[in-house]
Amino acid sequence: MVELLIRLKFTLGRHTTGATRWFSLSLILLGAGLTWYLTVTAASAEVRSSLLMLVLAVWAGGWVLGPTITNGVGVLRSQYFTLLPLDRNRVGAGLLVTMFIGAGALFTLVATSALAWHAWASDAAALFLGLLGMLLLVVFMVSLSRLVFRALGAAMHSRLGMEIASLQWGLIVAGLFFGWVAVQPALAAVGSLSEFGLQGTAVTVLSVLPTSWPVLAVDAAVAGAWGAAFGWLGAFAALTLVTVLVTVRLLAPAVTSRGVRRRSRPLGSRVFDGGRPLLPDTPLGAVVGKELRQWWRDPWRGLELRSSLYAGLFIGLLGLISYLPQIAPFSGVFAVVIMGMSSSNLYGHDGTALWLSVVGQGRDTVRAEIRGRQVAIALLITPLAALMSVVMVVATGEYGAVPYVLIGLVVALGVTNGLAVLLSVVAVTPGVDPHRRVDANDTGDNQLQVWLTLVAFPVLAAPTLAAAVWAGAQGTPWLAVPVALANGALAAWLMGWAAHRRLESRLPETFTRIRYGKEIAAQAVPRSGGLLDRLERGALSANNEIKPTGS
Amino acid sequence: MGGMTRADAPAAAAPALELDELTKTFNETRAADGVSLTVPRGAMLGLVGPNGAGKTTSLSMAVGLLRPDSGTARVLGVDVWKDPVEAKHRLGVLPDGLSLPERLTGGELLDYWGRLRGLDRDVTRTRAEEMLKVLELDGAERDGVLVAEYSTGMRKKIGLATALLHAPDVLVLDEPYEAVDPVSARVLTAILRRFTDGGGTVVISSHVMALVEQLTDRVAIIAEGRVLADGTLGDVRGVDATLEDTFVRLVGAREVSEEDLTWLNS
Ligand SMILES: Nc1ncnc2c1ncn2[C@@H]1O[C@H](COP(=O)(O)OP(=O)(O)OP(=O)(O)O)[C@@H](O)[C@H]1O
Ligand SMILES: [Mg+2]
Numbered sequence: 110m111v112e113l114l115i116r117l118k119f120t121l122g123r124h125t126t127g128a129t130r131w132f133s134l135s136l137i138l139l140g141a142g143l144t145w146y147l148t149v150t151a152a153s154a155e156v157r158s159s160l161l162m163l164v165l166a167v168w169a170g171g172w173v174l175g176p177t178i179t180n181g182v183g184v185l186r187s188q189y190f191t192l193l194p195l196d197r198n199r200v201g202a203g204l205l206v207t208m209f210i211g212a213g214a215l216f217t218l219v220a221t222s223a224l225a226w227h228a229w230a231s232d233a234a235a236l237f238l239g240l241l242g243m244l245l246l247v248v249f250m251v252s253l254s255r256l257v258f259r260a261l262g263a264a265m266h267s268r269l270g271m272e273i274a275s276l277q278w279g280l281i282v283a284g285l286f287f288g289w290v291a292v293q294p295a296l297a298a299v300g301s302l303s304e305f306g307l308q309g310t311a312v313t314v315l316s317v318l319p320t321s322w323p324v325l326a327v328d329a330a331v332a333g334a335w336g337a338a339f340g341w342l343g344a345f346a347a348l349t350l351v352t353v354l355v356t357v358r359l360l361a362p363a364v365t366s367r368g369v370r371r372r373s374r375p376l377g378s379r380v381f382d383g384g385r386p387l388l389p390d391t392p393l394g395a396v397v398g399k400e401l402r403q404w405w406r407d408p409w410r411g412l413e414l415r416s417s418l419y420a421g422l423f424i425g426l427l428g429l430i431s432y433l434p435q436i437a438p439f440s441g442v443f444a445v446v447i448m449g450m451s452s453s454n455l456y457g458h459d460g461t462a463l464w465l466s467v468v469g470q471g472r473d474t475v476r477a478e479i480r481g482r483q484v485a486i487a488l489l490i491t492p493l494a495a496l497m498s499v500v501m502v503v504a505t506g507e508y509g510a511v512p513y514v515l516i517g518l519v520v521a522l523g524v525t526n527g528l529a530v531l532l533s534v535v536a537v538t539p540g541v542d543p544h545r546r547v548d549a550n551d552t553g554d555n556q557l558q559v560w561l562t563l564v565a566f567p568v569l570a571a572p573t574l575a576a577a578v579w580a581g582a583q584g585t586p587w588l589a590v591p592v593a594l595a596n597g598a599l600a601a602w603l604m605g606w607a608a609h610r611r612l613e614s615r616l617p618e619t620f621t622r623i624r625y626g627k628e629i630a631a632q633a634v635p636r637s638g639g640l641l642d643r644l645e646r647g648a649l650s651a652n653n654e655i656k657p658t659g660s
Numbered sequence: 661m662g663g664m665t666r667a668d669a670p671a672a673a674a675p676a677l678e679l680d681e682l683t684k685t686f687n688e689t690r691a692a693d694g695v696s697l698t699v700p701r702g703a704m705l706g707l708v709g710p711n712g713a714g715k716t717t718s719l720s721m722a723v724g725l726l727r728p729d730s731g732t733a734r735v736l737g738v739d740v741w742k743d744p745v746e747a748k749h750r751l752g753v754l755p756d757g758l759s760l761p762e763r764l765t766g767g768e769l770l771d772y773w774g775r776l777r778g779l780d781r782d783v784t785r786t787r788a789e790e791m792l793k794v795l796e797l798d799g800a801e802r803d804g805v806l807v808a809e810y811s812t813g814m815r816k817k818i819g820l821a822t823a824l825l826h827a828p829d830v831l832v833l834d835e836p837y838e839a840v841d842p843v844s845a846r847v848l849t850a851i852l853r854r855f856t857d858g859g860g861t862v863v864i865s866s867h868v869m870a871l872v873e874q875l876t877d878r879v880a881i882i883a884e885g886r887v888l889a890d891g892t893l894g895d896v897r898g899v900d901a902t903l904e905d906t907f908v909r910l911v912g913a914r915e916v917s918e919e920d921l922t923w924l925n926s
Contacts, residue, residue: 395775
């Protein structure tokens with residue numbers, strides 16, 4: 110069976126797009142090269158040992174985050190096998206084995222073999238410990254990677270899991286946008302790394318990580334402390350075994366229900382109890398109510414909202430630990446912008462549920478549909494971002510930043526809100542249809558929207574930025590607040606208007622995009638159209654199509 | 661559902677639903693090839709055909725979900741593609757296998773839907789409550805079950821409720837009986853009968869010949885995107901004993917001979 114699974118994996122691999130694969134492959138090659146470079150050029154055995162700990166931790170980090178970032182490319186999902194009459198745990202084990210086949214595991218082995226070299230160079234008698242450690246490290250990292258990826262999928266079945274997944278995503282996003290803040294001092298130090306190694310607390314922190322235990326084992330053996338050496342390696346072997354067993358269990362296909370399990374009536378679900386409704390009795394009120402409930406209850410939407418907030422928070426914290434405390438008060442602003450990106454594929458997210466808007470089209474319903482979504486997003490993110498800003502300002506004591514934070518918040522709330530609905534309509538990209546969703550990344554791809562937001566946000570907020578710079582130079586930054594208000598409001602209103610005009614004129618085409626997929630949708634985009642048509646073409650070719658696992 | 665009022669009286673004597681040369685090509689497949697049908701007011705039409713015949717495609721084009729390559733559809737004389745708002749006001753639609761706002765309860769979904777369609781809150785509430793009771797979804801509603809947690813049959817039923825809520829003149833239902841249990845099927849049949857008795861028109865698609873035969877007064881047989889027969893049940897059936905015989909005669913049957921599948925007996 111394992112052989113069959115491996116062949117299946119390669120077959121699927123052949124159908125995945127090239128760019129991500131080449132990118133990760135070159136990253137892996139680079140990593141392996143760098144690992145060996147640092148090991149060989151290290152000035153002493155001590156320096157080498159501390160560098161190995163660092164490098165191994167980075168490898169493990171790469172394995173943990175990699176599949177999530179690349180959407181699980183080249184991964185066989187256990188749901189593919191739910192219906193086969195095979196022993197569940199055997200499928201799980203088989204699936205785990207398939208993970209060891211491929212460039213990733215191979216080059217990780219090349220990298221971890223630096224540990225064997227370290228052992229041999231220090232004391233030939235420790236070589237067998239180094240070799241054992243080398244193999245165990247590969248097994249550990251690959252299983253851990255699967256474990257985390259599956260945990261992300263399983264995440265959608267419990268509140269706690271969703272929270273963990275959001276944290277992880279928040280960390281990834283923060284790292285993607287602001288990793289350089291942390292990486293910069295590290296890079297500056299890299300030149301002197303092979304000479305002095307790591308100093309002080311860094312080594313203490315690193316040596317606690319499991320990936321450092323095999324290194325510690327080798328070091329102990331070299332120092333003649335064989336008992337300690339076997340202790341460290343034994344501990345690591347035990348941990349690896351546990352990881353493998355848990356992973357096999359998690360990889361075993363399971364037939365599960367959809368999404369978070371609830372134990373009580375969902376909040377706000379008593380529509381028939383005759384209480385005074387809070388929202389107006391209009392199509393707009395209806396849409397706002399529906400959207401707020403969906404944001405609140407849908408684990409996939411919860412993931413986007415929470416990970417945006419966490420990303421904002423982590424960016425602030427990254428600033429704090431990297432001696433750039435000025436960044437921290439702007440955490441809320443970052444959260445708003447990232448939330449804008451996360452919600453820039455709302456219609457892809459809702460999938461074929463758009464049919465209701467198509468058959469229920471009335472005089473004013475499409476406008477209500479767009480405006481209602483804008484209102485719901487603003488209602489959700491505004492208080493949270495404001496709270497985060499206040500907390501961060503107080504925590505850092507950067508009170509001078511207050512007017513700028515306010516300016517940033519106001520303009521970001523408006524601009525990203527407008528961008529989100531406009532891109533949601535124009536660049537709609539469906540994922541797995543909501544009622545068939547299982548994994549955390551089953552929602553539609555929105556890479557184009559993310560890049561566009563990154564480019565468009567500063568452009569659309571330019572008047573505010575200019576005003577803030579000018580007013581700041583005059584010593585009266587508060588003067589830019591009204592400009593930010595006008596800028597934000599106008600952007601939200603205008604792009605919302607463009608969005609509902611576009612959706613109204615292309616309602617069945619938008620549904621076709623979701624229901625029938627790329628190729629058929631492409632036939633309905635005017636060849637020589639305006640900006641929005643070109644955007645739509647761009648989304649059709651740039652965004653990946655995530656196919657449902659069912660029929 | 662006595663409290664329902666029909667949408668304002670439509671123009672003159674136009675038929676309830678007209679499909680006029682609807683054509684759609686997906687890649688190379690002709691999913692619908694000049695599909696024309698006329699459904700008189702008060703009729704119940706069963707659209708039957710093998711898998712992939714083009715039923716869903718034709719009905720989607722008829723209700724404004726899929727833009728035809730050519731041809732059009734009219735609801736009580738109103739062109740679906742020229743005046744969609746007016747036409748959709750008169751239509752109630754149940755598509756097959758699509759998502760809904762999954763994280764609402766059935767009651768919340770109807771509440772949202774009623775207000776989106778411009779019904780006032782009290783009317784929506786009364787109708788929704790009555791409908792949930794008749795369709796036996798009231799228990800799930802009391803427990804706060806979300807649509808995402810509904811079974812396939814329950815999804816059909818809540819979909820039907822959304823189609824009926826604004827008291828349309830014409831109902832277009834894609835596979836309404838699929839996955840519905842026999843008791844609920846009787847309820848569904850009773851609702852549809854009540855609807856046509858009140859002057860409403862119903863189009864359903866189905867593969868189940870026996871069901872279509874006992875339920876509807878008109879049938880249309882469609883295969884490979886073309887209408888092969890269309891008329892009253894008696895006319896279409898002609899000399900054949902059952903509708904299934906007519907269907908097999910028109911569509912052609914793949915016979916399973918003695919030599920095929922012999923391994924099944926081993
Ligand atoms: N997304 C799609 N891409 C390409 N072709 C499609 C797509 N959806 C449907 N088709 C094709 O259109 C044709 C008609 O399909 P349709 O869904 O209308 O059939 P149907 O009569 O509803 O079948 P069923 O009884 O199985 O529901 C089929 O040949 C099918 O292959
Ligand atoms: Mg169909």
